[in-house]
Amino acid sequence: MRYAKDLAEIYGVVNFLFTFAQLFAAFAVLFKMENTTLHATEATILFAGDSGDGIQLTGDQFTNTAALHGNDLSTFPNFPAEIRAPQGTLAGVSGFQIKFGSTEIYTPGDHCDMLVVMNAAALKANLKQLKAGGIIIANTEGFDAKNLRLAKYPDGVNPIEDGSLDAFRLFKIDVTKMTKATLEGSGLGTKEIDRTKNMFVLGFIYWIYNRSLETTIKFIEQKFGKRPEIVEANVKTLKAGYHYGETSETFMQRVEIKAAQIAPGNYRNINGNPATAYGLIAAAQKSGLPLFLGSYPITPASDILHELSRHKNFGVRTFQAEDEIAAITSAIGAAFGGSLAITTSSGPGIALKTEAIGLAIMLELPLVIINVQRGGPSTGLPTKTEQADLLQAIYGRNGEAPLPVIAAQSPGDCFYAVYEACRIAVEHSTPVFFLSDGYLANGAEPWEYPVSADLKPIKAVFAEALPEGEKFLPYKRDEKLARKWAVPGVKGLEHRIGGLEKEHDTGNISYDPDNHEFMVKLRAEKVERIADFIPDQQIDQGPSKGKLLVVGWGSTYGAIKTAVKAALEDGYSVAHAHIRYMNPFPKNLGELMKQYDHVLVPEMNNGQLVRLLRDKYLVPAEGFNKIKGIPFTSTELLEKIKTLA
Amino acid sequence: MSTVVNDIPVFTAKDLVTDQEVRWCPGCGDYSILKQVQTVVPELGLKREEIVFISGIGCSSRFPYYMETYGMHSIHGRATAIASGLKISRPELSVWIITGDGDSLSIGGNHFIHLLRRNIDVNILLFNNEIYGLTKGQYSPTSELGKVTKSTPMGSVDHPFNPLALVLGADGTFVARSMDRDPIHLRTILKRANAHKGSSLVEIYQNCNVFNDGAFEVFTEKSSKADETLFIEHGQPLVFGAQKDKGIVIDGFTPRVVSLNDVSANDLWIHDETDRVKAGILTRFFDDPKHGPHFPRPFGVFYAENRFTYETALNQQLEDAIAAKGPGDLDALLRGTNTWQVKG
Secondary structure (H helix, E strand, O other), X not given: OHHHHHHHHHHHHHHOOOOHHHHHHHHXXXXXXXXXXXXXXXXXXXXXXXOOOOHHHHHHHHHHHHHHHOOEEEEEEEOOOOOOOOOOOHXXXXXXXXXXXXXXXXXXXXXXXXXXXXXXXXXXHHHHHEEEEEEEEEEXXXXXXXXXXXXXXXXXXXXXXXXXXXXXXXXXXXXXXXXHHHOOOOOOOHHHHHOOXXXXXXXXXXXXXXXXXXXXXXXXXXXXXXXHHHHHHHXXXXXXXXXXXXXXXXXXXXXXXXXXXXXOEXXXXXXXXXXXXXXXXXXXXXXXXXXXXXXXXXXXXXXXXXXXXXXXXXXXXXXXXXXXXXXXXXXXXXXXXXXXXXXXXXXXXXXXXXXXXXXXXXXXXXXXXXXXXXXXXOOOEOOOOOOOOHHHHHHOOOOOOOOOEEEOOOOOHHHHXXXXXXXXXXXXXXXXXXXXXXXXXXOEEEEEOOOHHHOOOOOOOEOOOOOOOOOOOOEOEOOOOOEOEXXXXXXXXXXXXXXXXEOOEOOOEOOOHHHHXXXXXXXXXXXXXXXHHOOOOOOOEOOOOEEEEEEEEHHHHXXXXXXXXXXXXXXXXXXXEEEOEEXXXXXXXXXXXXXXXXXXXXXXXOOOHHHHHHHHHOOOXXXXXXXXXXXXXXXXXXXXXXXXX | OOOEEOOEEOOOHHHHOOOOOOOOOOOOOHHHHHHHHHHHHHHHOOOHHHEEEEEOOOOHHHHHHHOOOEEEEOOOOOHHHHHHHHHHHOOOOEEEEEEEHHHHHHHOHHHHHHHHHHOOOOEEEEEEOOOEOOOOOEOOOOOOOOOOEOOEXXXXXXXXXXXXXXXXXXXXXXXXXXXXXXXXXXXXXXXXXXXXXXXXXXXXXXXXXXXXXXXXXXXXXXXXXXXHEEEEOOOOEOEEOOOOOEEEEEEOOEEEEEEOOOOOXXXXXXXXXXXHHHHHHHHOOOXXXXXXXXXXXXXXXXXXXXXXXXXHHHHHHHHHHHHHHOOOOHHHHHHOOOEEEEOO
């Protein structure tokens, strides 16, 4: 029913014709008018075009520029799995949405204020994302007969000519023609000239938002440094787009969005995958351990491999293995040798690593297994986001094989969460799962980057040589039930470990029934005991008692936060708790949930955390699920919250 | 363990025996291989604490439990990948892989060939018994066509691997074969394998006296050994036979068995370990000795090539990166190149 209502809304918006007065009113709500420049607190732009149109690059550049301007922001790149999907088709549409503002921003925006489309397919695929009365900037060349046909518009229908977009503010620009004119006489071929057209659009958008071109010019110089003619062409086109705004007597009002009033500090822009890579390097540096990554390329995790391979001067060894199994087992070998060992993948790859994860649990060696989740099952939706591997992380192994699981909640938080995963792995001698997802991996936000001296220390405990005649016990434990790391090279600690059941203390093979039960429980207790070394669960916002607690995990943080904030402003009795420690849960979690009449668990899966909570705490938690490969909107969460709070 | 010569602590074969009871079947060929390894290792000038034995799953993979060194008995087929990670991150260690025909050629086939092409400096001892022993007698990827086993009651229809041809095909840089029942030869080959810088592959014919007894007896029994085996040595002519009266000549790419009564020793094929093409031909001396005219089975070092190792190249890149950029500065990394300050 709800879905039907959404559809009605979307099409209603498209078909309903605004009068000019209504259009003006819609804008007046959005922007406070002042002279010729509008002052707004936030805006959402969706760039869309063919996957070969450079949309992701355009979005990244706008993001960096907005970040350096001091805006808070959140982004959502959304692209097809095919590298070059058939040109001009709906399947080939690549999108990049950014919400930025002078207020705190937690999501990339439910709907956009401005839709920039390079072709007909991009318009068709994304029009439903545009707010009523929103702005469309259309590249007219992308609406020729061929593009219209590929976008499956009926014969003779051209939405930018037939008045069907009258509910919006449509600006048509012949980007191709203008780019050609700009680069006339540059000596570049048609293809190369055509490739710069995204710069024209970017320049124009910079003009609208009154942004400096400096960051992008610097980027172009770095990227194409070896080809000065390409640098010149891109910069020229970028500037041409900017000047077009000034000189073309555009009806377009410029918009001013001031720097955000965010917590004082030093900021940079960051995406989730690089943040994860930096977290790993930081953990290696702070623990004094060499970093080893065993990895096999997979979307959307590969960027962690790319990033780490660039930092060999930190002593980072990256090994692109022959398959997912070799990726993790090489990491296990490196862990045995005393490295901070990591393996990165996504759901299907994690499935292949399963047996080796069990081995790591048996060996009780530190290892961090990173799952940048994507839509499943099987190959599923490689470039779309989902949170459906939580139960795989918690339970997905043969035998009784528990391990700690940590989840990141925002792109910048990937740094801290993976750092914490490393700390637990090293200090508790165990493999640890780190869960990110496609949305965090590719999304960006301003990040108050830490100073290395402020990072929590990570202390690896190595076994030391024993007095002559004393026998080394490789499975002897400390108060955490962790065993000491005995790495090859230390005299007198020669020992053998393996996947067969271990005898307590000695680590010798044992088939003794009582020993097996004892060891199964000991390994479980070891993981449970980590709860003594992690912080209590906090309430992110809202009262500590009340009608509704929204419990989330992972990348839904921003959407839940925005929705709960709005609900609180509307006077609803609702709070938000976001879990980072998925296993073991913080000790106070059960008690905390009991302070509310209802518990709502929004997840981008078919109900996974909700099962764990109901199982462990016997609370009547209710799931709220979205399994569409795209994040929650705060609007849909807010609607749900209002029904329970 | 207490004596030290030239900074290298001296240990003996006895020091390599663990307190674990050896659990192979009585009469298993693995016993002999264990003994030869324990005999050879103390002679290699290695520190005991820098030696690591890594195995997968299978009868032979119990091996590390019986070696008083560092060791890991891992999971099926993955010893090669585990050893790769260890050796890449700790190049100074002496890493040995113990594997079988099922472990390395079936479930672990992928890691096996990739290790070889990367030429990581490890020693791989492939115990080939042409059968699955631990799972009680199914055919393996080296079992001969038609083999009747528990899983092939009508005979195997699975064309077997030729392990050494596979190793050469994967650009292995040290390719050798020996057998459990020739201790002196096995010890010599083990020493050669250890001395080789790169992935050293030694296929060891190993008798499974329970599930595949006698698989290699034509090569090991006194009555047939001299005529059925060909011990190859670098620079030496290919001669065999109880009376050393037979040899191999090569016409173009075609080898032929000849009698030394007809052909002078000077005209025989002279073994050259550095000749990859001829090594390839030698690995194909692989017809079934039970049927008709055939070649003797070669033992020894087929091929040896000096090629850079993966870990040397990778670790060189680390050094180069440090030389070019200086040691990593964490704060500079976290800061990046585009930052701004929000003032309170």
